[in-house]
Amino acid sequence: MGTLADELTATTALDQTDIEWLHLLVGDWQLMADLSFSDLVLWVPGGLDGWKAVAHVRPNTGPMVFYDDIVGRTSSQGRTRVLDQAYRTRRIIPTSTPTIRDDGALREEAVPVVHQGRSIAVVTRHTNLTVGRTPSRLELTYRDLADALTGMVASGEFPSPSAPTGVRRGAPRVGDGVFHLTHEGVIRYASPNAVSAIHRLGHVGDVIGEVLAQIAAELVGRSGSHVDESLAVVAMGRAPWRSEIETASATVSLRAIPLTSGGQRNGALVLSRDVSELRRREQELITKDATIREIHHRVKNNLQTVAALLRLQSRRVEDASARNALDEAVRRVGIIALVHETLSHGFEEQVNFDEIALRGLRAIVEVATAHQHVDFALEGSFGIVAAEDATSLAMIISELVQNAVEHGVRDGSGRVSAVAVRTEQADGEDDLVVTITDDGPGLPTGFRPMLAGLGTRIVTSLVQDLRGRIRWENAPGGGTQVVFTAKLRPIR
Numbered sequence: 001m002g003t004l005a006d007e008l009t010a011t012t013a014l015d016q017t018d019i020e021w022l023h024l025l026v027g028d029w030q031l032m033a034d035l036s037f038s039d040l041v042l043w044v045p046g047g048l049d050g051w052k053a054v055a056h057v058r059p060n061t062g063p064m065v066f067y068d069d070i071v072g073r074t075s076s077q078g079r080t081r082v083l084d085q086a087y088r089t090r091r092i093i094p095t096s097t098p099t100i101r102d103d104g105a106l107r108e109e110a111v112p113v114v115h116q117g118r119s120i121a122v123v124t125r126h127t128n129l130t131v132g133r134t135p136s137r138l139e140l141t142y143r144d145l146a147d148a149l150t151g152m153v154a155s156g157e158f159p160s161p162s163a164p165t166g167v168r169r170g171a172p173r174v175g176d177g178v179f180h181l182t183h184e185g186v187i188r189y190a191s192p193n194a195v196s197a198i199h200r201l202g203h204v205g206d207v208i209g210e211v212l213a214q215i216a217a218e219l220v221g222r223s224g225s226h227v228d229e230s231l232a233v234v235a236m237g238r239a240p241w242r243s244e245i246e247t248a249s250a251t252v253s254l255r256a257i258p259l260t261s262g263g264q265r266n267g268a269l270v271l272s273r274d275v276s277e278l279r280r281r282e283q284e285l286i287t288k289d290a291t292i293r294e295i296h297h298r299v300k301n302n303l304q305t306v307a308a309l310l311r312l313q314s315r316r317v318e319d320a321s322a323r324n325a326l327d328e329a330v331r332r333v334g335i336i337a338l339v340h341e342t343l344s345h346g347f348e349e350q351v352n353f354d355e356i357a358l359r360g361l362r363a364i365v366e367v368a369t370a371h372q373h374v375d376f377a378l379e380g381s382f383g384i385v386a387a388e389d390a391t392s393l394a395m396i397i398s399e400l401v402q403n404a405v406e407h408g409v410r411d412g413s414g415r416v417s418a419v420a421v422r423t424e425q426a427d428g429e430d431d432l433v434v435t436i437t438d439d440g441p442g443l444p445t446g447f448r449p450m451l452a453g454l455g456t457r458i459v460t461s462l463v464q465d466l467r468g469r470i471r472w473e474n475a476p477g478g479g480t481q482v483v484f485t486a487k488l489r490p491i492r
Contacts, residue, residue, distance in 0.1 A: 011045075036150075041123065056070055059142075114155060163242055234255070252275065310326050331398065429490055434485075
């Protein structure tokens with residue numbers, strides 16, 4: 001079973017605008033299902049097979065009708081006649097008699113989905129009639145609102161293309177709170193959860209008969225909080241937008257859905273939700289991310305200061321070996337600073353290591369070109385690397401490339417290449433294999449890594465920290481080839 005787009009493309013001859021309209025409907029029809037306490041099924045013409053179900057939604061506010069997934073099924077003969085009639089007449093067609101099943105009686109009706117004056121699909125609404133009690137004021141209001149929305153679907157006035165499609169945490173749902181407004185913005189009905197949300201904002205007293213926009217303005221003005229420019233429009237129910245009321249005590253998210261008939265607005269449905277805790281946690285995350293970035297920035301600055309002091313000291317040292325040691329220390333500190341600089345620009349404790357590798361290796365080669373010509377090539381990709389691994393990996397590559405430039409370049413010119421191969425593993429810890437090759441004279445006779453210089457010992461230790469292995473060998477075409485493996489931590 002494919003996506004809705006796949007089903008529509010394979011089953012129908014609808015153009016892209018019609019398919020997008022159905023996507024908008026399916027993206028918003030949970031609202032209709034919850035208000036009507038009904039299952040909704042989207043049917044499209046399926047050629048010789050009749051009608052085919054391509055989407056299905058169950059209510060969160062009441063008992064479901066279909067326990068099995070019916071997407072992909074074709075319509076029965078009796079239902080086909082109703083679907084054909086709704087599609088042809090562009091009118092809502094109820095079934096003549098309730099459908100009797102083992103678990104009770106069902107009422108069904110077919111709602112044509114109209115776009116640009118023509119039918120493109122049909123939605124069936126299936127309601128369980130076995131509830132043996134008198135419906136409450138809330139249920140009656142919800143069903144009236146659901147009927148208004150289904151009428152808008154049949155007239156091509158719902159869904160609204162101007163409604164926000166971006167997903168934001170805390171988007172209100174039917175169960176969170178519902179206001180039913182008149183065309184003048186007066187609250188005709190408010191669900192208990194909606195009233196509670198307004199009270200948490202600081203409003204005292206009843207809300208029925210009050211203008212929601214005035215209540216919002218008074219609350220925001222009293223608290224001195226930031227005012228969303230769209231708040232007045234949303235609170236009046238004049239546009240299908242979202243906004244928030246923020247006071248010192250709470251934050252409530254609002255979403256307006258204008259109710260229209262014949263193209264004229266006759267009221268509005270406004271969903272509300274108390275998102276105080278969500279916004280508080282979001283602010284904590286933003287503050288934490290900013291703090292982490294600032295720490296990385298300060299560490300980078302401190303490391304650059306240390307590198308500058310070492311560079312100044314190097315210029316005052318007359319002994320050549322001591323000066324070289326200080327220069328090596330400057331380079332190593334600079335590589336670590338580069339990692340922290342990259343981490344300071346992002347929100348996550350992970351980096352695109354390809355950028356670090358290119359910048360670091362380019363700096364090494366540029367220093368070398370002052371006395372010799374070195375060509376450098378980087379192949380493959382390191383990918384995204386966790387911050388815990390980035391520093392060690394950067395140090396290893398820096399040391400190996402520096403050794404290749406110092407010892408693998410002959411006659412004033414040469415070539416150094418690095419190849420990275422990353423393989424995904426089932427445990428989430430990817431394997432990384434890096435090969436660094438130069439075209440120099442090769443390894444000296446009797447070469448032993450543990451008896452080599454400080455850089456080689458640093459590399460060996462860092463590779464072990466990454467739970468990997470390293471080997472030095474003569475390259476097949478001449479020169480030296482160093483291959484090391486690393487076990488990278490999973491990206492959270």
